[in-house]
Amino acid sequence: MRLVGTLNKQSFVVHPCESITHREYKCLDNISIEGRITQEGLVGIWKDSVVENSSFNLKPVPWTEGTLTCEMMHQFPKVVFHATLNLGTGYLSPLTVDYECNGTIKNLSFMKTILNLNETIRRDWELGTSGGSIRYALARQKYFNFLSAGIAPDVFENEQKNFRYYYKISRDEHIQVIQRYFKLWAHQSLGNFETYTQFWDEYVRALSQLTKHYQSTFHFSKEKSEAYAKTVMQYIFLDAAGSTDGENQDISYLDKRIIASKALTEELVQVFKNAPQELLDQGLKTAILHQKSIDYLQALLDAGARIDVGNESALFFALKQPSVVTLLLSKQPNVNYENSFGKTTLFYAIAFNDHVLVELLLKNNADVNHRYISREKLDQSDYKVGVGFIRIDRPLRTPLMHAAQHSDVKMMKLLIDHGADITAQDENKATIADYAKGNNKKENLEFAHSLGVNENPNVSYQE
Template sequence: MKKILIFAIFCIFSYANICDEIKKNPNEFFLDSSNKDFFLKDENCFYMAKSLEPLREVSAKIRGLDIDCDGSEAINFWQNFQFVIYKALFTPEIYKTTLKDANSSDLEVNKNREYFQIWALQSFDNYEKFNLFNSLYQVAVPMLVDYYKDDLGYDEGSAIFYASRVANEYLKAAVGSVKSYQIDMLNKSLLNTKFDINLLINHLYTYKPTEIELTNALKTSILLNKDKEFIQTLINWGANLNFGHENTLFYALKNYDILKFLLKNGAMINYKNSFGKTPIFYACELNDEKLVAFLIRNGADVNAKIISNYEKIALSSSGSLPFKLCALNHTSKSLLMHAAKYSNLNIVKLLIQNGANINEVDDMGYNAADFALQNNDLEVLKYLESLGLKRHNFLGEYYE
């Protein structure tokens, strides 16, 4: 621990000096590509980079390149990324020399956007990240335009050019270079906003899609807020409500009418995804008290847990998952622990009032109070402590 602390202090000190060096002679600094090795994820060097940090954070979550899983590869990637962004902000003309021609650049962006949209439809969590990225992207572009105009003195056209190129660096970082998802004809048709119930019925009779294609289309339709008639048609043709990484309830968590409709049609309230999460885990992440209460009334298990470490090892060994589990450290984490980390006091109380066990610990020995402390939620922490739960110091004792 002492070595890690000394290293962290050294890195912070070194990075502060690097920031000073950039400002002294930006051109000289960015012409030397080896300077990228001094970059960390610290966003405090320059105000514009700090303003873009939320976009970088969601890009990192989407890409899934994690130090726990990927080690030095992850460190090197984000060092390179920060170097490119700071180069674009401090020395746009040098940055410009590294760019592809306009046609190649536009082609790359279009491919990235097409893939990103397909990726978003693979799960509820993906779709949430996709929407968050797009909202932050829409904020970033005009902010960057103003920066290049007001701070660096570029004309409108040049400012727009640089702003769009920088914003698309974040898109490229998010989606990565390996694009493995495929999309069938029906799901591709659904991305067309004009694809209505009449076109759907025509497609079904003409192409007779498989059950998997119908099931994927059902999930996509829910995310795209199609109406009950549209969704019922897919069910009538054989779409499966309980199939795949996540069942249809996950996709309907932000649409009460469709959620109720799916439950009446047989969607399983405690369906587990590959991580062991049930829909109520995401309801807690959304901080939606009404949704959590609704799911509990309809039979959601308040003592559900994510997969154990043994299950994680077995799944990882199978090599059949399209995502990595190595960053999942807190295996066997209960719903209450999850709520203590991501929700609020009312939701935590609601779970306990409906039978959630406060004494559970995950495979690393953490309890709900420890997760509340991680979230710096003193309200939840004090409430759990009032019930007799003690947080750990992980040195063999409890905090008193």
């Protein structure tokens, strides 16, 4: 049997034909199939002499040949994005998907910054927790969700609302748990806090832009567009902020008091004096991050808050605030206090390209030849590669190497004037020239050459 009739992108009318001879067919006038093509498939009516009107709904399987094209996604979005697709669990996927399909939110210009921050934060969570080929599988699923959010936001909304979260809590409760967890993470370092602040600023901006995008592209109402955009942004947040493994982690009551307070009061000073030592120590760091006054910080110090505690000391948290650095240095802290992989405040100041701060630290006895810890020492620590949360590609790095990679010639000269070893090599035998070349710092590389330091031909530099 064959079918003849008309077919376009919206509707179809066909008539079955029976074979009379090998080459001739007679179409059956008493049988017809007509209907329309929808996002969910073929919907229509079958008419014949026995059954006058019989409705049908045929759902296509647009990836039967192992390929899911952009055209298929746009033509049958409610089929494609409602389906449970096998995108693979490792490096390879049994289904070839056009992840760059026109419409994905991944390629919207106003989403670039928030998605870059998503990747930055997620990499921090993933180090040592989910490695190897599973990262590729997670990335494919995320990119597929970005397609769904851009092409079929109503389907994406439904799928997210019905997603089952662990620990028998609702989606809203899960979001609140992760928000607290994310805030706790933010207060663990200056870099975390700056990333956290930038993320939420971008979140608000992108939410507004995505709402307008849904209004103009799909002609949804403002209310519906806002709802869809909010669901997308919540997904991006959850993907970035990781998981708490069911633990309801949060900043302390003292941190909350410090953040909420607008000024130092006698009542707050008494709270400081009665606070447990561990909370008081973190409270000093939290107060620094939230740019409390010098008098406020002094009250915490007078109450017994310690500077040299934690993965990074309070001095690390103060590096963007000169007056606070001066205050803390007046207390004679360990200026060479190092974090889990041997990084001191001097390395951060160099990366900030802050010559004044670097000179101040050096005048306060910062070790100009301090090194990251060795790979052997890292492997023996709680943060060994592949298990903990720290990964070092360049063990035994020095401040001068850091300057060659991240700063300028002026910074390199400053370090050398204070005794930096120009001939030092890291554990992979990389020189300052390798560091400059690896980060495309041409002037730094020329300066290294002028000092008689060349690249090591056996080193392939990659951060």
